[in-house]
Amino acid sequence: MRDDTKPFSPMETRPWDDIVQLQDRLLREQVQYLAQHSDFYQTKLADARIDAGRIRSVADLQEVPFTCKQELRDSLKARPLLGLHQAARQEDIVQIQASSGTTGSPAYVGLTSSDKAAWAEVTARGLYACGVRKGDFVLHAFAMSKGFVGGIPIYQGIERIGAIDVPIGADGGADRLLIAARDARPRCVVGTPNYLLHLANIAEEVIGMPASALGVERLIVGGEPGGGNPAIRGALEQAWGAKCCELMGGTDLGCVYWAESDDQRGMYFVGADHILAELVDPESGTTLPWEVGAKGELVYTSLQRQASPVLRFRSGDHVVVTAIGGPGGRTAPAIRCFGRTDDMLIVRGVNVFPSAIQDVVSAMAPVVLGVVRVLADFEGHTTQGNLKLFVERAAGQVAESDADVSAQVETRIRNALAVKVEVTMVRHGFFMAPGAQKTQLTLRKMPDLAM
Template sequence: MAEFGMTYRRPDFKSKIGASCWHDVEHSSHVDISHLQEEKLRRQLKYLEENSEFYRRKFTEAGIKFEDIQTLKDLQKVPFTYKTEIRDSLSEAPPFGHHRAADMSDIIQMQASSGTTGSPSYVAMTENDVVMWNEMSARCLFAGGIRPNDLVLHGFSLAKGFVGGVPLTQAVQYMGAVDVPIGADGGVDRLLRAIVDLKPRAIIGAPNFILHLAEKAPELVGCKASDLGIERLIVGGEPGGGIPAFRRKLEELWGAKCCELLGGTDLGVTYWSECDDQSGMHMLCPDYIITELYDEASDSIIPFEKGAEGELIYTAIGREASPLMRFRSGDHIEVLGTDCACGRTGPKIRCTGRTDDMLIVRGANVFPSAIQSIIGDMTPETNGVMRVFADFEGHTTQGNLKVIVERGADQPAEKDPILKSEIETRLRNALVFRAEVILVPADSFDKPGAAKVALTLREKPEFL
């Protein structure tokens, strides 16, 4: 895509209006994709050998040469790159670390991760990198139902260098749509007023915040969210969009179809997205990212086959300023399928949680998002809101896991013993761990704002 150069809009965006996908590679065969990836991988390795101090050192320490890696299978000879290495690299060689592989004079933009698991990662981009990010995001937004000429309300935060801010605005413009750049930071009132005034077709944002926006509509603009004319909800950045009960609630409140995105600051804004089939997020950018599925139990790379689970490992191909090889994303996923009615050939996944969020309860691996899914299915007895209270050091406990659950708005407190027992039984049967459920009134937790919702608390809430 570099031949287009920097532009607000991709020059041929109008040709995409009636297309079945944004780019033909989304429908390409696995054989063709493998050949393309290997060709681009060899070019990327040559680029890294010439420009990356970080990977020259890493290859030397591993006892391998760049020319040893010729195929996708060979890629497994390369050691993983860990987030801690990137943080060390950034602190040792600011502003963009030893892994910066482009001249500072060629860097035109930077972004930062949310920093929820430590110091933010600062990511540099060249002009070609920005166009690549735009192209990847356009494919995902298109798959989720956004089209050129749409008006799109921006419901992610626009602050702190977050990739859901400026880069997503750029991607919406690139695909020929119009971004309404208010952002979650602008507040619920202003966002709802913009919907009334401008009548956008779609909203992009974090699922919990978009749900809160719908719940506040009657109070702030005098009508239900479903009366505001929104047709598409594109959500990501935190668990929720792929949880069936949560998705149903979003769609019912807005009267709109909801599709989920997945990405990450280190590789781009988004590169996985659901299509209209809503049966899992497709990998839509195999020409820019090689994706492997790592099974930690067997310490091996496993195929993307239905039912397989593991951590996503990413290698950027074509990346200039902050390239990564075999980067451990921390995203733990389940493969839901390998084909789709939409014709896209990328595997379909759902993210079950992040490895750094996972708790081990008496030997059982537990993701807070999995607990959220079960609680969400228990409405109206609960209102679907929960938090894990991890009152122990680290990620492992031999005790029962404390789970704080908001009861439904119309659920009497007198029935708490029955509800508590039912929730604990469901969690034990579905997730094979014992919970100590603590029921609290509806709306005990703060409503979502611009920041991501943290499902795990390390300090006891003031209201307990």
């Protein structure tokens, strides 16, 4: 019988020094593979005058230039469908996944049978860390369509554990998800935090009972900011009567490779034999040590990857290290993600993430309930003006209280983030309810306030 206090894989409890030695060997093999099979990295390493044979250890990576998202977009455009960085023969590719495509066309990645098995294994480790166990019913509330990694790859991770996926998906609709929850009584629900909160808010209307009466024990959230926010987490746990754990991944490397455990000190790295993670200073690019309290951007290198491997890929995820090692003998670092480079705005010289604004507003419940949008109606990411926010009124709140509530929000954000904002209150329910797409906190155009 499995000891549920132990992680899913022995890899998660190996001494970290042993893991680094393993990564050194796997890195040498991966770089040699790139030099032989990837047109993209053959050119990139040649342009940087780097002989692949010189990359012998994790420490040697610092001389290798980063791979940025725009380079991968250009690669995909140059050679559709999988780009110049496709490194496996087409006949060996058995699965293709796609990003959400929020900045244009989706980014496609390929998987060979070996890659597919690795994704399922690492995703299973993450879901297991978050509480999924063999035999559990798991209600699937991430989008199942469009090739998103929250769809089929999450299903494959659930299957790898031996749990039972109830594959309705966010695109199946809120009503059908809640009916399935009523009928199947799943132990776990997976989905984005805002969508699971929306489901809880409409449960009594749809199925005649609160979400807390459905018997759910675990909420496993990811795909957008909010899961690590204490106010949003608290609202989820209260509404569902269940423990909430967060996970994180990305289309370019895998489905899930960071996941929270029962200690809830942050998301532990669960894929060290398939992904090499570096923490770097986002300004200088200098590699930082994995120490509690360290802040930086995550940079990834594929290990044992065949179809769409990447080398020193800048994820844009800005994180803080919250723990080193954890329950069940875990040895990996744990992190919280507090923003993304793509989302960051510079307001009168101050860097601010929309997710940080959401965190501040969410903590003001019940004055407001945390539904906020940032209006970035300026070119690029920099403004010398005050930042404009739209905040939904709490249910039952009247327009006469708008001035007072706006002032409270403005003061709280100024004190917490050193940014001056101008708040416009809008009616409760003004913004579209969460659904299959990720919740976008930033607007580029003024909404129609007469809606």
